Amino acid sequence: MKQLLLFLLIQTLLFGENLDTNSSENLSGELIVIEDDSGLSDDELREIAKESDTQKSSKKVSLNKVIDAIDEKGEVDVSKIQLNWRELSPSPQKNDWIQTKSGEWFKGEIKAMYDDELEFDSDEIGLYTFDFEDVKQIKTYHIMSTNIVGVASFDGLLRFKDDNLTIIQGDSRYNFKRDQIVSFAKSGEREINYWSGKLTLSLDIRKGNREQFDYTANANLNRRTNNTRLRFDYLGRVSNVDTVETANDHRINEKFDVYLTRDFFVTPLFSEYYQDAFQNIDSQYKAGVGIGYTLINKKRFEWDISGGPAAIKSKYITVAPNEESSSSSASLELSTRVEYEISKMTDISFDSKFTFTDDKSGRYKHHIVLVFENELLSWLDFDITGIWDYTDIPEKDEFGIS
DSSP, X not given: OHHHHHHHHHHHHHHHHHHHHOTTXXXXXXXXXXXXXXXXXXXXXHHHHHHHHHHHHOOXXXXXXXHHTBOTTSOBOXXXXXXXXXXXXXXXXXXXXXXXXXXXXXXXXXXXXXTTEEEEEETTTXXXXXXXXXXXXXXXXXXXXXXXXXXXXXXXEEEEETTEEEEEEXXXXXXXXXXXXXXXXXXXXXXXXXXXXXXXXXXXXXXXXXXXXXXXXXXXXXXXXXXXXXXXXXXXXXEEETTEEEEEEEEEEEEEEEESSSSEEEEEEEEEEEEEGGGTEEEEEEEEXXXXXXXXXXSSEEEEEEEEEEEEEEEESOOOTTOOSEEEEEEEEEEEEEEEEOSSSEEEEEXXXXXXXXXXXXXXXXXXXXXXXXXXXXXXXXXXXXXXXXXXXXXXXXXXXX
16 A cells, blocks of 8 residues: 555656646546537538548649640540549548558558557458558548547547548547647447457377377457557466376466556556466466556657556465465566567567565566567468566475475
8 A cells, every 4th residue: 555655646746747737637637538519420420521521632723724634636635634543532431441651542440549550450451550650541430539649539530641630520620740649549439349359379189109288378458449558468378298287377467558648658557367387376466556658669669668566465386384375575567568570571579577576475577578470471470489487586385396
């Protein structure tokens, strides 16, 4: 409790002044939401946006341009005064549209845009992540909730072109620049639209002179709104050779972040469950609060750091004589995540957590995951994962072995 109060006090001292001077946020730090109060339905709003798109696409033709289009026969060559097909854009009907800098248009559904990455779901290409810097135009059919740095959160249809964003609410228009956009996601839709994830599962069963069973799984589940991020990670493995268990460990991590600015976020809760029979850990629970900051947020390189106080409770499978079978202690956790895009086909991610606690709970621990992701084909990925878990002072078992 003392650590939590200390954390809240530090947060107030560091960010209280900004909250007072920023008219878009109240004293509780909650982001102001600018909702559409026009009373129009979503379909009526789309009709207004459609009329606006039509007006933008139509251009006045000067008399001089018509004269220049007259050919040798005295007839007007209409092709010279019509819009080039590259200047035309589709009208959103049941789908969102995005255009990349290469000129290609994609039809589908925008899931969310965070950390300059836009998640897009299409029937043709599946769930795909675009670098936001590579996106030239956006036309949404779905109502989006957009977080503008230092201003507020706006619900409305999006029209984005040449680094300029227009949010349409009834007869109101709100205009912003690309670098003011923190994030956006679908608003007022089904809960499932906020979620995305990835599952990697491996199962190997062999029978013959020797019987072997191997199971490994890696799962990532994310829930994203315009200014929050909830992440669940699971990593587990079980291995048996001739009915003799050689590995059995499972780790579940949870982290909930609330973005106050484009780069700064608070973590009201992070937690972890860990079990490893070969580390003599029957169960281990950790929960804490923290703050974080994005140090680098470039097109191909991102680096986040975060940390805060936490509490750990561990239960051991066996212990030495006269020793307690469980322990509880306070701790400090520091974590960092690095993502680097080597090429369009190869990415590297480095995720590490460092925990400092008392001797009974291990004194120092770290959990490091290094992943090489290789997209060989549109439907085939080849990933290499390295995991390093370390405990400085592991608990000794009933035989005095640690």
